[in-house]
Amino acid sequence: MSHEEPIRYYRPKADFKFDISDIQNFVYDMSRCIKCKGCTWVDHTYMPGARFMTRCPSATKYEFDAYGAYGKMRIGHAMAEGLLPWNDRALEVMYACTLCGACDVGCKRNLDLEIELSLEALRAKAVQDGVGPMPAHKKIAENIAKNHNIYGAPPAQRTAWISPEITPAEKADVLYFVGCTASYVNPEIARSTAKILQTAGTQYMLLPDEWCCGNTLFSVGLLDQARELARRNVEEVRRAGAKTLLLSCAEGYRMWKVDVPKLLNISTAELGFQVVHLVEYVDEQVKNGALQMKKPLPTRLTYHDACSLSRLSEPWTPYEGQRGWMGCVEPRLKRRRGSNGIYAQPRDILKAIPGVELVEMPRTRENAFCCGAGRGTREAFPEFAEWAAGQRLEEVREIGAETLVTACPWCKNNFDQAVKAGGETVQVRDISEVICAALEA
Ligand code: SF4
Ligand code: SF4
Numbered sequence: 001m002s003h004e005e006p007i008r009y010y011r012p013k014a015d016f017k018f019d020i021s022d023i024q025n026f027v028y029d030m031s032r033c034i035k036c037k038g039c040t041w042v043d044h045t046y047m048p049g050a051r052f053m054t055r056c057p058s059a060t061k062y063e064f065d066a067y068g069a070y071g072k073m074r075i076g077h078a079m080a081e082g083l084l085p086w087n088d089r090a091l092e093v094m095y096a097c098t099l100c101g102a103c104d105v106g107c108k109r110n111l112d113l114e115i116e117l118s119l120e121a122l123r124a125k126a127v128q129d130g131v132g133p134m135p136a137h138k139k140i141a142e143n144i145a146k147n148h149n150i151y152g153a154p155p156a157q158r159t160a161w162i163s164p165e166i167t168p169a170e171k172a173d174v175l176y177f178v179g180c181t182a183s184y185v186n187p188e189i190a191r192s193t194a195k196i197l198q199t200a201g202t203q204y205m206l207l208p209d210e211w212c213c214g215n216t217l218f219s220v221g222l223l224d225q226a227r228e229l230a231r232r233n234v235e236e237v238r239r240a241g242a243k244t245l246l247l248s249c250a251e252g253y254r255m256w257k258v259d260v261p262k263l264l265n266i267s268t269a270e271l272g273f274q275v276v277h278l279v280e281y282v283d284e285q286v287k288n289g290a291l292q293m294k295k296p297l298p299t300r301l302t303y304h305d306a307c308s309l310s311r312l313s314e315p316w317t318p319y320e321g322q323r324g325w326m327g328c329v330e331p332r333l334k335r336r337r338g339s340n341g342i343y344a345q346p347r348d349i350l351k352a353i354p355g356v357e358l359v360e361m362p363r364t365r366e367n368a369f370c371c372g373a374g375r376g377t378r379e380a381f382p383e384f385a386e387w388a389a390g391q392r393l394e395e396v397r398e399i400g401a402e403t404l405v406t407a408c409p410w411c412k413n414n415f416d417q418a419v420k421a422g423g424e425t426v427q428v429r430d431i432s433e434v435i436c437a438a439l440e441a
Contacts, residue, residue: 017320018114020121020262021128021223023080028323029113030080033073038110039103040068048362052395055102055363057370057388066093069103069115076122086131094122095134096384098377099219100307100370105338112335116312123221133220134380140216141225148211149180158210161187166194172203175242175273177256179249180212181409189409192432193248193278199439200285204246207236215255218263219375230260238272248278248432250408251374254308261316268315277309279407282435283345286352293438296355301434302401303346303358304392304415305368306408311338338366346407346431353438361395369395371406373414389418396426407431 016025040056047053054060059068066075072093078084097119104116126132133141143152161183162168168176176197182190197204211233218226237245247253257275261268268275285291305311314336323329343365350358363369372378372388393415396404404426406412415428 013322013324015322018117018318020117020124023121023125026118026121027080029118030073030077032113033070035070037070039106042363042367046367052362055367055369057372058097061384061387072119076118086129091131094126096381098370098372099375101312105311105366108335108337124223127221136379137220137376141222144212150212150216151184153184158183161190163191168206169203172205173243174202174204174246175237175240176204176206176246179252182248186409189248189430189432192436195436200290213252213255215251216376218259227263230263242273244274244276246276246281250306250309251410253277254312257313258316265318267317277342278432279342279346279349282349286349293353295438295440297353297438298355299403300357300359300401301403301405302361302396302399303350304404304406304411305365306406306411307370309407310341310343311366313341359399359401361399371411371414373410385414386418386421389414390422393418393424403427403429405429405431405434
Protein backbone atom coordinates (compact mmCIF):
# COMPACT_ATOMS: atom_id res chain seq x y z
CA MET A 1 0.00 0.00 0.00
CA SER A 2 1.41 3.40 -1.00
CA HIS A 3 1.63 6.33 1.45
CA GLU A 4 -0.89 8.23 -0.65
CA GLU A 5 -3.55 5.53 -0.28
CA PRO A 6 -5.64 6.06 2.86
CA ILE A 7 -6.50 3.11 5.04
CA ARG A 8 -10.19 2.31 4.61
CA TYR A 9 -11.79 1.68 7.98
CA TYR A 10 -15.22 1.51 6.47
CA ARG A 11 -16.99 -0.69 4.01
CA PRO A 12 -18.82 0.72 1.00
CA LYS A 13 -22.52 1.19 1.60
CA ALA A 14 -24.63 -1.82 0.67
CA ASP A 15 -28.28 -1.94 -0.40
CA PHE A 16 -30.66 -4.07 1.62
CA LYS A 17 -34.36 -4.39 2.24
CA PHE A 18 -36.69 -6.20 4.60
CA ASP A 19 -37.48 -8.91 2.09
CA ILE A 20 -37.40 -12.31 3.77
CA SER A 21 -37.47 -14.16 0.45
CA ASP A 22 -33.75 -13.35 0.04
CA ILE A 23 -31.49 -14.43 2.90
CA GLN A 24 -28.76 -12.05 1.66
CA ASN A 25 -30.77 -9.17 3.17
CA PHE A 26 -30.02 -10.58 6.63
CA VAL A 27 -26.38 -11.64 6.36
CA TYR A 28 -25.32 -8.49 8.23
CA ASP A 29 -27.71 -9.20 11.14
CA MET A 30 -26.67 -12.86 11.36
CA SER A 31 -22.97 -12.06 11.13
CA ARG A 32 -23.11 -9.40 13.85
CA CYS A 33 -24.54 -11.69 16.54
CA ILE A 34 -21.93 -11.55 19.31
CA LYS A 35 -23.22 -14.64 21.19
CA CYS A 36 -23.96 -12.55 24.26
CA LYS A 37 -27.16 -14.57 24.88
CA GLY A 38 -29.15 -11.50 25.80
CA CYS A 39 -31.86 -13.12 23.69
CA THR A 40 -32.11 -16.13 25.97
CA TRP A 41 -32.36 -14.49 29.37
CA VAL A 42 -35.25 -12.46 30.70
CA ASP A 43 -34.24 -8.76 30.80
CA HIS A 44 -32.04 -8.31 33.86
CA THR A 45 -34.22 -5.53 35.23
CA TYR A 46 -37.20 -7.90 35.33
CA MET A 47 -35.32 -11.10 36.15
CA PRO A 48 -37.59 -12.87 38.64
CA GLY A 49 -34.83 -15.06 40.10
CA ALA A 50 -33.09 -18.26 39.10
CA ARG A 51 -36.24 -20.29 38.50
CA PHE A 52 -37.84 -18.54 35.54
CA MET A 53 -34.89 -16.73 34.03
CA THR A 54 -34.97 -17.83 30.38
CA ARG A 55 -37.27 -16.60 27.63
CA CYS A 56 -36.22 -18.79 24.69
CA PRO A 57 -38.25 -22.03 24.76
CA SER A 58 -36.03 -23.69 22.16
CA ALA A 59 -32.69 -23.09 23.94
CA THR A 60 -34.25 -23.94 27.31
CA LYS A 61 -35.71 -27.22 26.11
CA TYR A 62 -32.82 -28.53 24.00
CA GLU A 63 -29.97 -27.19 26.19
CA PHE A 64 -27.60 -26.81 23.27
CA ASP A 65 -26.36 -23.54 21.76
CA ALA A 66 -27.43 -24.43 18.21
CA TYR A 67 -31.07 -24.09 19.32
CA GLY A 68 -30.72 -20.55 20.67
CA ALA A 69 -30.97 -17.56 18.35
CA TYR A 70 -27.16 -17.26 18.54
CA GLY A 71 -26.78 -20.81 17.17
CA LYS A 72 -29.32 -20.24 14.43
CA MET A 73 -27.60 -16.98 13.45
CA ARG A 74 -24.21 -18.70 13.17
CA ILE A 75 -25.60 -21.67 11.23
CA GLY A 76 -27.70 -19.36 9.04
CA HIS A 77 -24.76 -17.10 8.29
CA ALA A 78 -22.63 -20.06 7.19
CA MET A 79 -25.48 -21.32 5.00
CA ALA A 80 -26.04 -17.91 3.42
CA GLU A 81 -22.33 -17.75 2.55
CA GLY A 82 -22.49 -21.24 1.02
CA LEU A 83 -20.19 -22.74 3.67
CA LEU A 84 -22.64 -25.17 5.25
CA PRO A 85 -25.17 -27.47 3.58
CA TRP A 86 -28.53 -28.44 5.08
CA ASN A 87 -28.81 -31.70 6.98
CA ASP A 88 -31.60 -33.20 9.10
CA ARG A 89 -30.31 -31.71 12.33
CA ALA A 90 -29.93 -28.20 10.88
CA LEU A 91 -33.50 -28.42 9.60
CA GLU A 92 -34.73 -29.50 13.04
CA VAL A 93 -32.86 -26.60 14.66
CA MET A 94 -34.59 -24.10 12.34
CA TYR A 95 -38.08 -25.53 12.85
CA ALA A 96 -37.97 -26.56 16.54
CA CYS A 97 -38.39 -22.88 17.33
CA THR A 98 -41.69 -21.17 18.03
CA LEU A 99 -40.73 -17.95 16.17
CA CYS A 100 -42.00 -16.34 19.35
CA GLY A 101 -40.00 -13.13 19.00
CA ALA A 102 -38.53 -13.25 22.52
CA CYS A 103 -35.00 -13.33 21.07
CA ASP A 104 -35.79 -10.43 18.73
CA VAL A 105 -36.90 -8.05 21.49
CA GLY A 106 -34.05 -9.29 23.71
CA CYS A 107 -31.43 -8.60 21.05
CA LYS A 108 -32.90 -5.18 20.30
CA ARG A 109 -32.32 -4.11 23.91
CA ASN A 110 -28.69 -4.12 22.91
CA LEU A 111 -27.82 -4.47 19.24
CA ASP A 112 -30.94 -3.86 17.15
CA LEU A 113 -30.31 -6.94 15.04
CA GLU A 114 -33.29 -8.24 13.06
CA ILE A 115 -33.40 -11.74 14.52
CA GLU A 116 -37.07 -12.58 13.89
CA LEU A 117 -36.79 -11.57 10.22
CA SER A 118 -33.55 -13.59 9.90
CA LEU A 119 -35.32 -16.66 11.32
CA GLU A 120 -38.23 -16.20 8.91
CA ALA A 121 -35.79 -15.75 6.00
CA LEU A 122 -33.96 -18.96 6.99
CA ARG A 123 -37.20 -20.94 6.79
CA ALA A 124 -37.92 -19.39 3.40
CA LYS A 125 -34.40 -20.45 2.35
CA ALA A 126 -35.07 -24.00 3.58
CA VAL A 127 -38.09 -24.14 1.26
CA GLN A 128 -36.19 -22.52 -1.65
CA ASP A 129 -33.38 -25.08 -1.18
CA GLY A 130 -35.91 -27.92 -1.37
CA VAL A 131 -35.45 -29.23 2.19
CA GLY A 132 -38.23 -27.46 4.11
CA PRO A 133 -40.77 -27.37 5.54
CA MET A 134 -41.27 -30.38 7.84
CA PRO A 135 -43.58 -33.22 6.65
CA ALA A 136 -46.37 -32.15 9.07
CA HIS A 137 -46.32 -28.69 7.49
CA LYS A 138 -46.63 -30.11 3.99
CA LYS A 139 -49.82 -31.87 5.08
CA ILE A 140 -51.25 -28.55 6.31
CA ALA A 141 -50.36 -26.91 2.99
CA GLU A 142 -52.25 -29.72 1.20
CA ASN A 143 -55.25 -29.22 3.48
CA ILE A 144 -55.32 -25.50 2.73
CA ALA A 145 -54.99 -26.03 -1.02
CA LYS A 146 -57.84 -28.55 -1.01
CA ASN A 147 -60.23 -27.32 1.68
CA HIS A 148 -59.02 -23.77 2.54
CA ASN A 149 -58.44 -24.64 6.20
CA ILE A 150 -55.50 -26.10 8.09
CA TYR A 151 -57.43 -29.14 9.34
CA GLY A 152 -58.59 -30.52 6.00
CA ALA A 153 -62.19 -30.32 7.26
CA PRO A 154 -65.07 -29.81 4.80
CA PRO A 155 -65.47 -26.09 3.92
CA ALA A 156 -69.23 -26.41 4.50
CA GLN A 157 -68.58 -27.03 8.20
CA ARG A 158 -66.72 -23.74 8.68
CA THR A 159 -69.87 -21.96 9.80
CA ALA A 160 -71.16 -24.81 12.01
CA TRP A 161 -70.30 -22.66 15.08
CA ILE A 162 -73.15 -20.24 14.27
CA SER A 163 -75.93 -21.08 16.74
CA PRO A 164 -79.48 -19.71 16.27
CA GLU A 165 -78.98 -16.70 18.59
CA ILE A 166 -76.00 -15.52 16.55
CA THR A 167 -77.16 -13.07 13.90
CA PRO A 168 -74.44 -11.50 11.75
CA ALA A 169 -75.51 -8.70 9.41
CA GLU A 170 -75.43 -8.91 5.62
CA LYS A 171 -73.41 -5.70 5.48
CA ALA A 172 -71.54 -3.85 8.25
CA ASP A 173 -68.42 -1.80 8.89
CA VAL A 174 -66.98 -4.50 11.16
CA LEU A 175 -66.02 -7.85 9.66
CA TYR A 176 -65.35 -10.68 12.12
CA PHE A 177 -62.66 -12.94 10.61
CA VAL A 178 -63.17 -16.12 12.64
CA GLY A 179 -60.12 -18.13 11.56
CA CYS A 180 -59.72 -21.91 11.11
CA THR A 181 -59.22 -22.80 14.78
CA ALA A 182 -62.20 -20.92 16.26
CA SER A 183 -64.36 -22.10 13.34
CA TYR A 184 -63.55 -25.82 13.57
CA VAL A 185 -61.97 -26.55 16.97
CA ASN A 186 -62.99 -23.82 19.43
CA PRO A 187 -66.53 -22.74 18.50
CA GLU A 188 -66.92 -21.43 22.07
CA ILE A 189 -64.49 -18.61 21.20
CA ALA A 190 -66.33 -17.69 18.00
CA ARG A 191 -69.71 -17.78 19.78
CA SER A 192 -68.47 -15.71 22.73
CA THR A 193 -67.00 -13.12 20.35
CA ALA A 194 -70.27 -12.86 18.42
CA LYS A 195 -72.25 -12.52 21.67
CA ILE A 196 -69.95 -9.73 22.90
CA LEU A 197 -70.41 -7.82 19.64
CA GLN A 198 -74.19 -8.26 19.82
CA THR A 199 -74.33 -7.16 23.47
CA ALA A 200 -72.40 -3.99 22.62
CA GLY A 201 -74.85 -3.31 19.79
CA THR A 202 -72.15 -3.60 17.12
CA GLN A 203 -73.34 -4.71 13.70
CA TYR A 204 -70.82 -7.15 12.23
CA MET A 205 -70.59 -9.31 9.14
CA LEU A 206 -68.71 -12.48 8.21
CA LEU A 207 -66.98 -13.23 4.91
CA PRO A 208 -69.34 -15.18 2.64
CA ASP A 209 -66.57 -17.73 2.01
CA GLU A 210 -63.79 -17.37 4.60
CA TRP A 211 -60.46 -19.09 3.85
CA CYS A 212 -57.43 -19.71 6.06
CA CYS A 213 -55.40 -16.57 6.88
CA GLY A 214 -52.18 -18.34 5.80
CA ASN A 215 -50.38 -18.04 9.13
CA THR A 216 -48.88 -21.54 9.06
CA LEU A 217 -47.87 -21.31 5.39
CA PHE A 218 -46.06 -18.04 6.06
CA SER A 219 -44.50 -19.22 9.31
CA VAL A 220 -42.95 -22.36 7.83
CA GLY A 221 -41.47 -20.51 4.84
CA LEU A 222 -44.04 -21.36 2.12
CA LEU A 223 -44.07 -17.74 1.02
CA ASP A 224 -45.50 -18.16 -2.49
CA GLN A 225 -48.54 -20.06 -1.24
CA ALA A 226 -49.00 -17.63 1.67
CA ARG A 227 -48.77 -14.62 -0.69
CA GLU A 228 -51.38 -16.07 -3.03
CA LEU A 229 -53.75 -16.54 -0.10
CA ALA A 230 -52.96 -13.06 1.26
CA ARG A 231 -53.87 -11.47 -2.10
CA ARG A 232 -57.15 -13.35 -2.25
CA ASN A 233 -58.05 -12.57 1.38
CA VAL A 234 -57.29 -8.85 1.15
CA GLU A 235 -59.35 -8.61 -2.02
CA GLU A 236 -62.29 -10.34 -0.30
CA VAL A 237 -62.22 -8.03 2.71
CA ARG A 238 -61.97 -4.94 0.47
CA ARG A 239 -64.81 -6.23 -1.70
CA ALA A 240 -66.96 -6.73 1.40
CA GLY A 241 -66.39 -3.04 2.22
CA ALA A 242 -65.18 -3.59 5.79
CA LYS A 243 -63.61 -0.70 7.64
CA THR A 244 -62.51 -2.88 10.55
CA LEU A 245 -61.31 -6.47 10.46
CA LEU A 246 -61.85 -7.96 13.91
CA LEU A 247 -60.06 -11.10 15.11
CA SER A 248 -60.34 -13.23 18.21
CA CYS A 249 -57.18 -15.21 17.35
CA ALA A 250 -53.76 -13.75 18.19
CA GLU A 251 -52.00 -15.68 15.42
CA GLY A 252 -54.54 -14.44 12.87
CA TYR A 253 -54.19 -10.91 14.22
CA ARG A 254 -50.41 -10.92 13.69
CA MET A 255 -50.82 -12.52 10.28
CA TRP A 256 -53.29 -9.88 9.08
CA LYS A 257 -51.62 -6.89 10.71
CA VAL A 258 -47.95 -7.69 10.08
CA ASP A 259 -47.33 -10.59 7.74
CA VAL A 260 -50.02 -10.09 5.09
CA PRO A 261 -48.64 -6.56 4.48
CA LYS A 262 -45.09 -7.98 4.65
CA LEU A 263 -45.93 -10.53 1.93
CA LEU A 264 -47.59 -7.90 -0.26
CA ASN A 265 -44.79 -5.34 0.28
CA ILE A 266 -47.19 -2.72 1.66
CA SER A 267 -47.56 -1.15 5.09
CA THR A 268 -50.27 -2.12 7.57
CA ALA A 269 -51.90 1.28 6.92
CA GLU A 270 -52.12 0.50 3.19
CA LEU A 271 -54.38 -2.50 3.75
CA GLY A 272 -57.33 -0.13 3.53
CA PHE A 273 -59.01 -1.40 6.71
CA GLN A 274 -58.07 -1.46 10.37
CA VAL A 275 -56.99 -4.75 11.96
CA VAL A 276 -58.31 -5.01 15.52
CA HIS A 277 -58.18 -7.77 18.10
CA LEU A 278 -61.22 -8.40 20.27
CA VAL A 279 -59.38 -7.14 23.38
CA GLU A 280 -58.73 -3.75 21.75
CA TYR A 281 -62.39 -3.49 20.78
CA VAL A 282 -63.74 -4.58 24.20
CA ASP A 283 -61.34 -2.33 26.12
CA GLU A 284 -62.68 0.65 24.16
CA GLN A 285 -66.32 -0.41 24.64
CA VAL A 286 -65.85 -0.90 28.38
CA LYS A 287 -64.14 2.47 28.74
CA ASN A 288 -66.86 4.32 26.78
CA GLY A 289 -69.64 2.54 28.70
CA ALA A 290 -71.12 0.52 25.81
CA LEU A 291 -70.21 -2.75 27.55
CA GLN A 292 -70.74 -3.31 31.23
CA MET A 293 -69.24 -6.36 32.88
CA LYS A 294 -71.29 -6.47 36.04
CA LYS A 295 -71.47 -10.15 36.92
CA PRO A 296 -68.87 -10.94 39.61
CA LEU A 297 -66.36 -13.66 38.80
CA PRO A 298 -64.57 -14.33 42.07
CA THR A 299 -61.30 -15.94 40.96
CA ARG A 300 -57.54 -15.51 41.23
CA LEU A 301 -56.63 -15.19 37.60
CA THR A 302 -53.51 -14.69 35.52
CA TYR A 303 -53.08 -13.53 31.93
CA HIS A 304 -50.72 -15.11 29.40
CA ASP A 305 -49.38 -12.74 26.73
CA ALA A 306 -49.77 -14.58 23.41
CA CYS A 307 -46.61 -13.74 21.41
CA SER A 308 -48.57 -12.76 18.31
CA LEU A 309 -50.75 -10.29 20.20
CA SER A 310 -47.90 -8.79 22.21
CA ARG A 311 -44.27 -8.45 21.12
CA LEU A 312 -44.91 -9.56 17.50
CA SER A 313 -47.91 -7.33 16.83
CA GLU A 314 -46.44 -3.93 16.01
CA PRO A 315 -47.52 -2.64 12.58
CA TRP A 316 -45.41 -3.39 9.51
CA THR A 317 -43.71 -0.85 7.26
CA PRO A 318 -41.59 -2.04 4.30
CA TYR A 319 -37.99 -0.86 4.38
CA GLU A 320 -35.42 -0.40 1.65
CA GLY A 321 -32.16 1.45 2.22
CA GLN A 322 -28.41 1.26 2.59
CA ARG A 323 -26.16 0.09 5.37
CA GLY A 324 -22.77 1.68 5.89
CA TRP A 325 -20.17 2.45 8.55
CA MET A 326 -20.80 0.63 11.88
CA GLY A 327 -24.00 -0.81 10.48
CA CYS A 328 -25.70 2.60 10.36
CA VAL A 329 -28.63 2.63 7.97
CA GLU A 330 -30.20 5.33 5.88
CA PRO A 331 -32.91 6.42 5.49
CA ARG A 332 -33.91 6.27 9.14
CA LEU A 333 -35.42 2.96 10.19
CA LYS A 334 -38.11 2.71 12.84
CA ARG A 335 -37.41 -0.62 14.54
CA ARG A 336 -40.15 -2.92 15.80
CA ARG A 337 -38.97 -3.64 19.35
CA GLY A 338 -42.10 -5.24 20.80
CA SER A 339 -42.89 -2.70 23.51
CA ASN A 340 -45.86 -1.28 21.57
CA GLY A 341 -47.72 -4.59 21.48
CA ILE A 342 -51.13 -5.20 23.05
CA TYR A 343 -50.35 -5.50 26.77
CA ALA A 344 -52.58 -3.07 28.69
CA GLN A 345 -55.97 -3.72 27.07
CA PRO A 346 -56.51 -7.36 28.16
CA ARG A 347 -55.31 -6.54 31.69
CA ASP A 348 -57.60 -3.49 31.92
CA ILE A 349 -60.56 -5.64 30.81
CA LEU A 350 -59.86 -8.33 33.39
CA LYS A 351 -59.34 -5.78 36.18
CA ALA A 352 -62.72 -4.21 35.34
CA ILE A 353 -64.57 -7.48 36.16
CA PRO A 354 -65.89 -7.50 39.72
CA GLY A 355 -64.37 -10.24 41.87
CA VAL A 356 -61.36 -10.86 39.63
CA GLU A 357 -57.98 -10.79 41.33
CA LEU A 358 -55.41 -10.39 38.55
CA VAL A 359 -51.97 -11.72 39.42
CA GLU A 360 -48.94 -11.63 37.12
CA MET A 361 -46.68 -14.55 36.28
CA PRO A 362 -42.94 -14.02 36.83
CA ARG A 363 -42.40 -13.64 33.05
CA THR A 364 -44.76 -11.09 31.50
CA ARG A 365 -45.13 -8.76 28.52
CA GLU A 366 -42.02 -8.78 26.26
CA ASN A 367 -40.43 -11.36 28.56
CA ALA A 368 -43.34 -13.80 28.51
CA PHE A 369 -42.50 -17.46 27.85
CA CYS A 370 -44.26 -18.71 24.70
CA CYS A 371 -46.92 -21.43 25.16
CA GLY A 372 -45.16 -23.47 22.46
CA ALA A 373 -48.04 -23.93 20.02
CA GLY A 374 -47.68 -21.43 17.20
CA ARG A 375 -45.86 -20.97 13.91
CA GLY A 376 -45.95 -24.67 12.96
CA THR A 377 -44.39 -25.95 16.19
CA ARG A 378 -47.25 -27.97 17.60
CA GLU A 379 -47.74 -29.86 14.32
CA ALA A 380 -44.07 -30.77 13.79
CA PHE A 381 -42.84 -31.00 17.40
CA PRO A 382 -45.83 -31.84 19.62
CA GLU A 383 -43.66 -32.97 22.51
CA PHE A 384 -41.75 -29.64 22.52
CA ALA A 385 -45.05 -27.72 22.35
CA GLU A 386 -46.46 -29.58 25.34
CA TRP A 387 -43.22 -29.14 27.29
CA ALA A 388 -43.30 -25.35 26.72
CA ALA A 389 -46.90 -25.13 27.95
CA GLY A 390 -45.89 -27.19 30.99
CA GLN A 391 -43.13 -24.67 31.78
CA ARG A 392 -45.69 -21.87 31.73
CA LEU A 393 -48.02 -23.87 34.00
CA GLU A 394 -45.21 -24.01 36.56
CA GLU A 395 -45.42 -20.22 36.74
CA VAL A 396 -49.19 -20.42 37.17
CA ARG A 397 -48.67 -22.83 40.07
CA GLU A 398 -45.98 -20.58 41.55
CA ILE A 399 -48.39 -17.63 41.87
CA GLY A 400 -51.36 -19.74 42.93
CA ALA A 401 -53.71 -18.67 40.12
CA GLU A 402 -56.91 -20.68 39.67
CA THR A 403 -57.60 -19.54 36.13
CA LEU A 404 -55.22 -19.03 33.21
CA VAL A 405 -56.56 -16.63 30.59
CA THR A 406 -55.22 -16.03 27.11
CA ALA A 407 -56.51 -14.34 23.97
CA CYS A 408 -55.70 -16.98 21.37
CA PRO A 409 -57.21 -20.39 20.59
CA TRP A 410 -53.74 -21.83 19.90
CA CYS A 411 -52.55 -21.00 23.42
CA LYS A 412 -55.81 -22.21 24.94
CA ASN A 413 -55.63 -25.61 23.24
CA ASN A 414 -51.98 -26.11 24.04
CA PHE A 415 -52.45 -25.19 27.70
CA ASP A 416 -55.55 -27.39 27.91
CA GLN A 417 -53.56 -30.35 26.66
CA ALA A 418 -50.71 -29.70 29.10
CA VAL A 419 -53.19 -29.34 31.99
CA LYS A 420 -54.70 -32.72 31.14
CA ALA A 421 -51.31 -34.38 30.69
CA GLY A 422 -50.02 -32.98 34.00
CA GLY A 423 -53.21 -33.65 35.99
CA GLU A 424 -53.37 -29.93 36.91
CA THR A 425 -56.47 -28.26 38.32
CA VAL A 426 -56.06 -24.80 36.78
CA GLN A 427 -58.88 -23.69 34.48
CA VAL A 428 -57.85 -22.46 31.04
CA ARG A 429 -60.11 -19.83 29.45
CA ASP A 430 -60.04 -17.64 26.40
CA ILE A 431 -60.61 -13.99 27.30
CA SER A 432 -63.76 -13.92 25.12
CA GLU A 433 -65.33 -16.56 27.38
CA VAL A 434 -64.40 -14.62 30.53
CA ILE A 435 -65.83 -11.38 29.13
CA CYS A 436 -69.02 -13.18 28.08
CA ALA A 437 -69.44 -14.71 31.54
CA ALA A 438 -69.09 -11.27 33.15
CA LEU A 439 -71.73 -9.81 30.79
CA GLU A 440 -74.41 -12.31 31.75
CA ALA A 441 -77.23 -10.81 33.76
S1 SF4 B 1 -28.94 -12.81 18.80
FE1 SF4 B 1 -28.46 -10.79 19.71
S2 SF4 B 1 -28.87 -11.06 21.91
FE2 SF4 B 1 -28.71 -13.13 20.99
S3 SF4 B 1 -26.57 -13.75 21.28
FE3 SF4 B 1 -26.74 -12.78 19.27
S4 SF4 B 1 -26.22 -10.63 19.62
FE4 SF4 B 1 -26.68 -11.50 21.61
S1 SF4 C 1 -38.04 -17.31 18.23
FE1 SF4 C 1 -38.40 -17.95 20.37
S2 SF4 C 1 -37.93 -20.16 20.38
FE2 SF4 C 1 -37.05 -19.31 18.47
S3 SF4 C 1 -34.92 -18.84 19.00
FE3 SF4 C 1 -36.12 -16.97 19.33
S4 SF4 C 1 -36.70 -17.01 21.52
FE4 SF4 C 1 -36.04 -19.07 20.93
